[in-house]
Amino acid sequence: MDLSNKNTESTRSRRRYVVSKRLDRIFLELGDVYAFIARFFKELWFPPYELKEIINQCYEIGVRSLPLISLTGFIIGIVFTNQSRPSLADFGAAALLPALISVAIIRAIGPLVTALIAAGRVASGIGAELGSMRVTEQIDAMEVSATNPYKFLVVSRVLASTLMIPALTMYTTLVSLLGGYLNIRQNEQTSLTTFFYQVFEAITFLDLAASSVKSVIFGFTIGMVGCYKGYNSSKGTEGVGKAANSSVVTAMFLIFIEELLIMQVINALRSF
Amino acid sequence: MKEINPRIDRSRKVIEIRGLKKAFDDFEVLKGVDLDLYQGENLVVLGRSGTGKSVLIKIISGLLKPDEGYVNVLGEEVDRLTPKELDALRLKIGFSFQNSALYDSMTVKENLEFPLIRHAKDLTQKDRDRIISVVLEAVGLSQAMNQMPSELSGGQRKRIGIARTLILKPEIMLYDEPTAGLDPITSIEINRLINEVQRRFNTSSIIITHDLTCAKAVGDRVVMLLDGQFQRQGTFDEVFDTNDERVKAFYNYNFID
Incomplete structure (x- = not known):
């Protein structure tokens, strides 16, 4: 039997089941998730603001992700351009390559690739870190010393992730376009000015706005999933591993669902 | 006895x-x-x-x-x-945990400073340093100030855990x-x-x-x-x-x- 104080606020004796043990657990879990997210929006506005921790986390999430993001974004730009060329060339439309990669990268690939990489690096990192803090009673230690662990650990990380993922997305987009440009330059001898002229001509304000909104939502999801899984992990080293693993899986799953839903909304807006 | x-x-x-x-x-x-x-x-x-x-x-x-x-x-x-x-x-109330529950990512000094920064806001850095020295001396670990918890033995971790609870008297x-x-x-x-x-x-x-x-x-x-x-x-x-x-x-x- 696990006597851990998982989510101390909601530790109760739940001996009678409304429907069945499994169904009750699902609904209770959904209730806990809702309460966890609602608490973020409640605590966000009130001091202490833990600015130092937010800056630390922005550094961890943003700056430390740069090498991986740079390499991945650059390679994706090159590969995507290279793979798209033959199809366009078949229709005699190789000149539209900059426009195609611009639309693809800004609308979908940039935000999605950044979010998936961040889900792997950031969500798992947060899940493992908070899970380990839960297991070793560091979160309880904060609570008994009258420090709000949710504010210090969760609000700071979710906020940092929500701020940094859009910044990383912009960076990935630029690096991917650069990769694409280098590939085009090598094959079509297009100048940088012409390339970027065609890039910006192909996209609209709605594309940029949608990409930004999407990356904010992805950032919030990544931070929130990592924090929820870690903060509520069960006792033992197995719990830490599970928290890290399930942070990545859940974050990736939610990112794809969100991508699908946002795409529908944007298409609906575009048709107006 | x-x-x-x-x-x-x-x-x-x-x-x-x-x-x-x-x-x-x-x-x-x-x-x-x-x-x-x-x-x-x-x-x-x-x-x-x-x-x-x-x-x-x-x-x-x-x-x-x-x-x-x-x-x-x-x-x-x-x-x-x-x-x-x-x-x-x-x-x-001071709570000394079974496994000390020291914050892994912080040095001993930062562990001790953590409650002070939040609950004794009128203290200057000099005051905080003095209080930290007093509690570290009380648990006999003055030399561990800048060490990470992972560098301490089990007994030392317990002592630092007790020091952290004592810091707010x-x-x-x-x-x-x-x-x-x-x-x-x-x-x-x-x-x-x-x-x-x-x-x-x-x-x-x-x-x-x-x-x-x-x-x-x-x-x-x-x-x-x-x-x-x-x-x-x-x-x-x-x-x-x-x-x-x-x-x-x-x-x-x-x-x-």
Whole structure:
């Protein structure tokens, strides 16, 4: 039997089941998730603001992700351009390559690739870190010393992730376009000015706005999933591993669902 | 054996618990516990693993909610406090965790500074450094200031954990298995430290343990938790002067171990 104080606020004796043990657990879990997210929006506005921790986390999430993001974004730009060329060339439309990669990268690939990489690096990192803090009673230690662990650990990380993922997305987009440009330059001898002229001509304000909104939502999801899984992990080293693993899986799953839903909304807006 | 403690004030209860019950799913851990802790007293709660000793102090510090019963700490009924009131009460309670619960990502100094920055905002950096030096000196680890928790031994981590709880000058100390996992010599040092803390900071303490050497060395009074209730209480010798087979078995197995 696990006597851990998982989510101390909601530790109760739940001996009678409304429907069945499994169904009750699902609904209770959904209730806990809702309460966890609602608490973020409640605590966000009130001091202490833990600015130092937010800056630390922005550094961890943003700056430390740069090498991986740079390499991945650059390679994706090159590969995507290279793979798209033959199809366009078949229709005699190789000149539209900059426009195609611009639309693809800004609308979908940039935000999605950044979010998936961040889900792997950031969500798992947060899940493992908070899970380990839960297991070793560091979160309880904060609570008994009258420090709000949710504010210090969760609000700071979710906020940092929500701020940094859009910044990383912009960076990935630029690096991917650069990769694409280098590939085009090598094959079509297009100048940088012409390339970027065609890039910006192909996209609209709605594309940029949608990409930004999407990356904010992805950032919030990544931070929130990592924090929820870690903060509520069960006792033992197995719990830490599970928290890290399930942070990545859940974050990736939610990112794809969100991508699908946002795409529908944007298409609906575009048709107006 | 511990000497008679002249600092105990039996007219002032700092903790009063009546009819405390707590269950996890179908397992009833505490089945109506009554307990008093007096000002200046070191009270040892003895019992086997899984009998609810740690649950008891987690309820006292508000980490867990009781199912039934009355828990009064320093005149405040813990279960009825608002989060703000609970935080104010927690500043008067020091909780030393079984595994020390030091913040891994911070140095010893940052661990000790963490509560000060949040709860003693009027202090300057110089004041904070002075207080940190005083508590580190009190636990005999002045040289560990800039070390990371991972660089410390188990005994040193325990000491730093105690130092971190002392930094806000608590009135009550709660020790969860203070000697668990330590070698006999380090355990004796921790027992001495618990008595020293009581003398120097005039705290009242509850020490949760299954280590009889620790109970004998630090306890002014000992209570024994068996089957979810306190079955025996008194001085160490009084508790074990019984024909109750369960108590005798606990005593014998402890020393055989």
